[in-house]
Amino acid sequence: MVRNWITFNALRTLCIPGVRYIKPEHFLRHREEIRAASWILFPEHWQVNVLVYAWKKRIFPSAATLHLGHSKVEMTRAFWAVCPEHVPYTEILANTETNVRAVLDTFPFPFIAKEVRSSPAHWASTTPVSTSPGSTATPISWNSTRCSATKRSTAWAFGGRGDCALS
Incomplete structure (x- = not known):
């Protein structure tokens, strides 16, 4: 043929x-x-x-x-619509200092944080952040207007360039 x-x-x-x-x-x-x-x-x-x-x-x-498959946010929302019981706990939030602090305060470590592809960088922080009294500092760097994070250390729904992971 x-x-x-x-x-x-x-x-x-x-x-x-x-x-x-x-x-x-x-x-x-x-x-x-x-x-x-x-x-x-x-x-x-x-x-x-x-x-x-x-x-x-x-x-x-x-x-x-x-x-x-091109957008982690779109893919996550489609999974939420079709099979929410199989999606790890995920937040899709605007990348503001308030939201970063809220995630750092509520998500247990380790977790994965991802930048949305092609997001313009509005701010970046590499300041060490302490997660609890006596804990070691965790450097963070989020450079997008929207970010998603998951409590489980599974990256099955998250891939591509421009991603950042906290662990």
């Missing part, structure tokens, strides 16, 4: 016959080849709307997977 597939991630499709690699940033230069392809594999998040909605291409992973 001759495949007419295009990939934007060469490493994920190594050794798959009939797959042509195109650099994501050059995809508009290869418009006709992409439009002729039967499948588009591993597009970048910023390519999805053009590929799926403008050019009506079939992509893998699906548009829904890429849209939902």
